[in-house]
Amino acid sequence: MTTRLFGEPVQRREDARLVTGGGRYLDDLGAGALAAAFVRSPHAHARILDIDVSAALDVEGLVAIYTWEDLPGALAEPLPLLIPHPALTHGRTAYPLAKEIVRHVGEPVVMVVAPDRYLAEDACALIRVDYEILKPVVGIEEAAGGAHLVHEDVPGNVGAHLVQEVPGHGGVPAREAVDAAPHRLEFRLDIERSACTPLEGKGVYARWDADDGSLRIYSSTQTSTSVRMAIAAKLGLPLPKVEVVAPDVGGGFGVKIVHPWPEEILVPWAARLLNREVKWTEDRREHFVSSSHERGQVQRVRAGFDDDGRVLGLEVEILHDHGAYTPYGIIVPIITSTQLLGPYKVGAYRVEFSSLYTNTVQVTPYRGAGRPQGVFCMERTMDKIAAYLGKDRTEVRAANFIQPGEFPYDQGLMFQDGRPLIYDSGDYPEALRMLKELIGWDSFAEDKARAAAEGRRIGIGVGCYVEGTGVGPYEGGHVQITSDGRVHVSTGLTSQGQGHETVFAQIAATELGVPIEKVSVVTGDTRRFGYAVGTFASRAAVMSGNAIALACRKVREKALRIAAEALEADPRDLEITDGTVHVAGVPSASIPLATVAVLSNPLRYAFDEEARRATQFAGAGSDDRPPVAEGEEPGLEGRDYYSPVRSTFAAGMHAAIVETDPDTAEIRILRYAVVHDCGKLINPMIVEGQIHGGVAQGVGGALYEKMAYDEHGQLLNASFMDFLMPYATEVPHIETAHLETPSPLNPLGIKGAGEAGVIPVSAVIASAVEDAEGIAIDRMPISPSDLHHLRLER
Amino acid sequence: MKPPPFDYHGPVTLGEALDVLAEAGPDGKVLAGGQSLIPLLNMRLAAPAHIVDVNRVPGLDGIEAGQDGVRVGALARHAAVERSPEAAALPLLRQALRLVAHPVIRNRGTVVGSLVHADPSAEMPAVLALLGGSVRLAARGGEREVAAADFFTGPMESALRPGELAVSAFFPALPGRSGTAFHEVSRRHGDYAVAGVAAAVTLDEDLRVTAARVACVSVGPVPVVVDVTTACGPRPAGSAGWEAAAAAVRDRIEPEGDIHATADYRRHLTGVLAVRALRDAAAAAHGEEA
Amino acid sequence: MNETRHRVTLKVNGVVREATVPGRRLLSDCLRHDLGLTGTHVGCEHGVCGACTVLLDGEPVRSCLMFAVTADGHEITTVEGLARGDGEPSPVQRAFSECHALQCGFCTPGFLCAVTAFLRDNPAPSEEEALEAVSGNLCRCTGYQNILKAVHRAAEIQASEIQAAEIQAEEGGA
């Protein structure tokens, strides 16, 4: 393998089209398609009494109006509960169009189809829906109180309740371990809601081919294969008659893994019914009120520890706000409760969560998926222990670290994939050493004193995390080398800007020994690859990357076998360089992969010179054997799957220096440092980019973003004007360093990197603000107004 | 988010514009830069029957400086005023415009549009109020000049009557040995301010404060102007009673809480910003003298 | 309820284009759906994200905050028109891909247009000026660091091209 592309900062192949306006995002497709728009509930909780569409009928060119009553068969049933769990005793999902009751502002009630979006919105505005307003449940506390119910048949608003306990030595339960510890602390931590808010909203565009009885759907999704199955099931179509393509997707961050969205089945249904192309492009306001949010949690902690700060017992009780519905199950609180432990060994651990319904937008994973809350919990605990003992905060962390010699390390819990939480590899002490050096931890006290002498307040904070990445069950890859020497790679999962076209091409080029220019990659198109799970949980590189590598290895083996025959050499003596198979050390004894591809496919018909060589009268092959040998298949292609026993565990540590204005209480991040370990790096440039983007989202969550619901369940900041997604002026320069502890679990030694950046940021900023101010920071995000009031309460 | 339907009018003379506006009456809306009106339309928070786009009316984009001040035409964009050598005569214009939204918004948004829009969080109304300027309103029947104090009548409400077009605004010059400054805190750079203070300070020959005024944004239904001369002076700028002035300001304002800040924080912050703005304004006045 | 339509003539990326649209048609929609130039993206339709930024007579503006009729008779440059006549990407486009200044690419056209105009007026910006220039555009993917890097890199490429052109002109003259 001389074509070393793995590990190189190869420039992205998707950029050429994206910087010239040549990208094809959902709303760029389907010129002339009819437009769908929705009447959405203006109330958080109400009973639909009457829907009067008469005034809308005059709208120019109006095509159709649908309510729940129009929906046939499976469409009229609630949307699927995607990830059932025994603890989710009261899982509830919405109807595609509300039936009788609406449970959050933004829930779709009526669907309109019109010639364009302007007219569709005109019709929506003219439709009158009469509601009987019911008492809304807003906020975790109110939900837990249970005085009013979101779903009549869910007592106490409790959708799920789960306890996991890992006893300490000798089976000591966590409660006893805490009680018996030399020191104890008890506190409450709050995190507010935020959301993925990709710059491109969701969208669906469907074409029905009446002659063929088939549907082609384009969706801005993180999982086209699964959307396809959902549509086929809901519309009662044979799977082969449904194709789903994820075009260029303008960011996902988790929200587009949820499926099928109501629109994802309603739009194809209408397209078939009307025999017209129909498209729905979500607008920004719709995205705020009718997709998903995440993060809102209240966490109560009891920690018992010794004089060195070692945690002997930890009890955590979590109240999770999962909004009105649970289509994605309880993945988020499960991840919080399991990943909370981070890089630490805890004597005994008990975690209990209640997942509560509220009359707000549903909660499903947002990049980090429950980890930011868990890390906030654990890292605040570490800081509080350090403060209590008067120790350096990094020293307390080091005292609790799992040591490099202790891998694989079993945390004794069940992870989000239903498998044991066993860490594969890591070197936490080294990561911390690197971080302290990068940020200048040990000399910060002097900087702080100097700043104080000038009347400035600065503080430093730190946060560590471990992230289970590359969760199963599987992904696949298909690789085909055609007779022009080109390599066509496809995988079922989708891309939303992670650079998969580049990264997967790097893997294929490296594995096959071909120039990267010869490789093309297709993702998320069920026409090319029908089996996949999707892009989430930092799993794409690990899962599809390894699957593609395995598929390449199959193809390579076959290519070598065929070439060996042609060159009359031993396949073991062959190498592939620059797209040519040759005998190691004998460059003259060679055959281009293109020719191997020709030889691999015995032909009857010739279309070009290359193909002519493989036709039946060309004299290739032996008369005694079938043209396609037993056990072989024609063509130079291979398909393989990667299905790991367990997840890989990436890790990282962040530190920040912040300055707080003594008068205005403004908070500014002066420096931000990241040490990151995601195993072997396929493309360091892309991994850095993922970290930058993650940290920026983390900064948003720590200092700017929240979902401001009033007591009526109205989202007060459903726009980019008031939902404060950071601009360039709010995001600090990020300094990074990489540690590469390969994963022993997969052929490439890689771990996931997609979510890492965002995970510890709230914990780190809280730690730094606390250091600057000397005030406990137990609620995030924190605004200048919040800090001002904390100062007053001091 | 698409605007509701309306009748579009694109007059090419002032007279035509005034005719159309007169006919449309309360159902008509002027479209200038569109940077406030179009978001409202896109969100269907406004649904005027007639939109009168004045962007083709000639002669409305003037920026003229005289001894007594600067007159800004209805189509003078924020960016043009910010860069204009005429407007440089009044540094406060540039100090404030820097804080208005982002450069790209300033390429379209107009100063006069900002005034008519009368957002209590906006900077330009505070500037007009601080300087005691005025807005010239034209209608088919004739023109009138309305003083800032009478122009801003409530949040998003101005003295503009149906059928009227604001043709220009006048920002009076300050006496010699005056300085100005604008300080604000916004959540993100370019956002509307959580609180903000524009200040103007005039010194006498001995560099004592003879006049000091502030205008505060986001702390009342309209820009709140407070004369703090007595609190500050007549003392040398170096030892002026800025804190006393800030206390006076805190007393006068009526902030409200919202999702970005509590009323108490706004009150506190306005005081802090008043001190900063007054101090910088005095330094600028001093600098002018030097 | 038939809406009045207006005939609009725009010079887009150097080509005269015509469309017949209702008064409320946003310039962004006109470019994307009437003229088929889908490179200009829409991320909010209330002026905050900047994805829809195009050049109007050379100056960057939000195309979601302008009616197509208002733009009648004006020149528009969109991301599709930034490359050179021969299709060679512009210095700003090259710098964005060199510096990995885009991930999903949805915000990118807006940044490219804003930065192109900015560097034309300010070919050698300071850190602060570069930051201000991109401060009105949202990106959810990149964290902006590489975008800022790309602004400076584009300035560099632009400068070296101008220098090369001057040398060539000199040699040609000699």
Ligand SMILES: Cc1cc2nc3c(=O)[nH]c(=O)nc-3n(C[C@H](O)[C@H](O)[C@H](O)COP(=O)(O)OP(=O)(O)OC[C@H]3O[C@@H](n4cnc5c(N)ncnc54)[C@H](O)[C@@H]3O)c2cc1C
């Ligand atoms: C993202 C974003 C951020 C912003 N941030 C700020 C900020 O921080 N500070 C700030 O001050 N502004 C901000 N703005 C608003 C911007 O300054 C607007 O340009 C300004 O408020 C209105 O000017 P305009 O010319 O665009 O007016 P338009 O939007 O065209 O009109 C606004 C209103 O004024 C009326 N009007 C306008 N001109 C006239 C006239 N000549 N005669 C009669 N009526 C008229 C219109 O009918 C309409 O009711 C922001 C805008 C956006 C989109």
Ligand code: FES
């Ligand atoms: S779409 Fe125009 S600014 Fe967001």
Ligand code: FES
């Ligand atoms: S690259 Fe995705 S929003 Fe900027």
